[in-house]
Amino acid sequence: MAKRRRRWRHRCCSASPSLAAVPVAVALLLLLALADAAAFHVHVQRHDLDRMNKPAVRSIYSADGDIIDCVPRHKQRALDHPLLANHTVQPPPLHRMPASSLQQSISRSSRRAWQTWHHAGHCPRGTVAVRRTTAADVQRARSLALFGRKNKRQRRPLPPDVVTGNGHEHAIAYTASEVYGARATISVWAPAIDEANGFSLSQLWILSGSFNGSDLNSIEAGWQVSPELYGDSRPRLFTYWTSDAYEATGCYNALCPGFVQTSSRIAIGASISPVSSVGGPQYDMTLLVWKDPKLGNWWLSYGDGAGGLVGYWPAELFTHLSDHATMVEWGGEVVNTHPAGAHTATQMGSGHFADEGFGRAAYFRNLETVDADNSLAAVPLEAIQTMAEDSGCYDIRKAYDDDGRGGGWGSHFYYGGPGHNPSSCP
Numbered sequence: 001m002a003k004r005r006r007r008w009r010h011r012c013c014s015a016s017p018s019l020a021a022v023p024v025a026v027a028l029l030l031l032l033a034l035a036d037a038a039a040f041h042v043h044v045q046r047h048d049l050d051r052m053n054k055p056a057v058r059s060i061y062s063a064d065g066d067i068i069d070c071v072p073r074h075k076q077r078a079l080d081h082p083l084l085a086n087h088t089v090q091p092p093p094l095h096r097m098p099a100s101s102l103q104q105s106i107s108r109s110s111r112r113a114w115q116t117w118h119h120a121g122h123c124p125r126g127t128v129a130v131r132r133t134t135a136a137d138v139q140r141a142r143s144l145a146l147f148g149r150k151n152k153r154q155r156r157p158l159p160p161d162v163v164t165g166n167g168h169e170h171a172i173a174y175t176a177s178e179v180y181g182a183r184a185t186i187s188v189w190a191p192a193i194d195e196a197n198g199f200s201l202s203q204l205w206i207l208s209g210s211f212n213g214s215d216l217n218s219i220e221a222g223w224q225v226s227p228e229l230y231g232d233s234r235p236r237l238f239t240y241w242t243s244d245a246y247e248a249t250g251c252y253n254a255l256c257p258g259f260v261q262t263s264s265r266i267a268i269g270a271s272i273s274p275v276s277s278v279g280g281p282q283y284d285m286t287l288l289v290w291k292d293p294k295l296g297n298w299w300l301s302y303g304d305g306a307g308g309l310v311g312y313w314p315a316e317l318f319t320h321l322s323d324h325a326t327m328v329e330w331g332g333e334v335v336n337t338h339p340a341g342a343h344t345a346t347q348m349g350s351g352h353f354a355d356e357g358f359g360r361a362a363y364f365r366n367l368e369t370v371d372a373d374n375s376l377a378a379v380p381l382e383a384i385q386t387m388a389e390d391s392g393c394y395d396i397r398k399a400y401d402d403d404g405r406g407g408g409w410g411s412h413f414y415y416g417g418p419g420h421n422p423s424s425c426p
Helices: 002-052 135-140
Strands: 058-061 067-072 110-112 127-131 168-179 181-187 200-208 217-225 236-242 282-291 298-302 309-313 325-335 362-370 375-378 385-388 395-401 410-416
Touching (some): 168 410, 282 362, 325 410, 385 395
Parallel strands (some): 110 282
Antiparallel strands (some): 181 282, 200 217, 217 236, 282 298, 298 309
16 A cells, blocks of 8 residues: 555655646746747848948938937938839039029028927938937837827818828918929927927928828928927928828938939928017028929939038929929918817927917018029919918918018018917817
């Protein structure tokens, strides 16, 4: 009997470790799977960052935390676009820049805003200045597929509400005609953002195509505050484009191939400084977008003169804009998803309403369009329409100013607002 008991105990005890090891083995397998998933995520992230950030000949570390890479012009990411496989980077068409009859003088105590990274260094000739995309930038994105892209927008039955839908609100001025570009001088502010994935921007839109279909072409440029995209609340120069009503094409800045940069002095996505303050100095920037009449590319200029040429959207990217634009819009846009059940408190412009005027409200001044003769023409006040979805939250007021010598502000407008407020925007 004793032997049998010992054998029984042996069988019992020899089986126990294997049973106890089952959950341990499962835990180990789970840990290995998680480690593999984490390693795969890191690998994908590194691959995407390597794809976005081209090798630089010099890197500049800005006081605002940005890293500006000086990338050889012919190796920039724009040329990875399949439509640009055989594209040669074009030289600036200096002799074809549109001429203006307006005197773009610095008036009413307004001053020019520039870019923060300029205090830290410069990029050599033959390179383009590119803001480096970091792992933190990618991690903030709601999804890698949507990184750097706008949300798909609802169709609109009639102009000018090109971007209404999905909680986006605006205060814009617009004009509809056959145009080949547009220019404006825009005051720069740092509006407060209320939502984690919210933004506030001020820009111009160059538009053509169907407003109620999926073939809308849009070229956009301005300044934007977007903590989700940039990781801070500084206003930044930005660009955007789409050829299919924001469905699948285009993105911000250089986060996908498309916009071809030529400038070593201006970095798209870099912060702008200094900025305007209520009751203090007012800072603004001039943007010009126009179509090269010879090659059909749409060029962007930041600031005055040829030295501000940034780059161009190649004609190959577009369908309707390969010919001309049919509408121009100027103004502000915010995201409102009704956080906590109320209207967002994200500010537009300065966060002050239009009727508060200079020194308190944001503005666009010297509104011009480019005609078929490649000349800039001031837009008559009567040719400008305005729109704001909810004027109790954000509003817009147009006006005209002429100093009698071809200067002044010409057609201009003040716009913006605080968003949520007890009196008019619950």
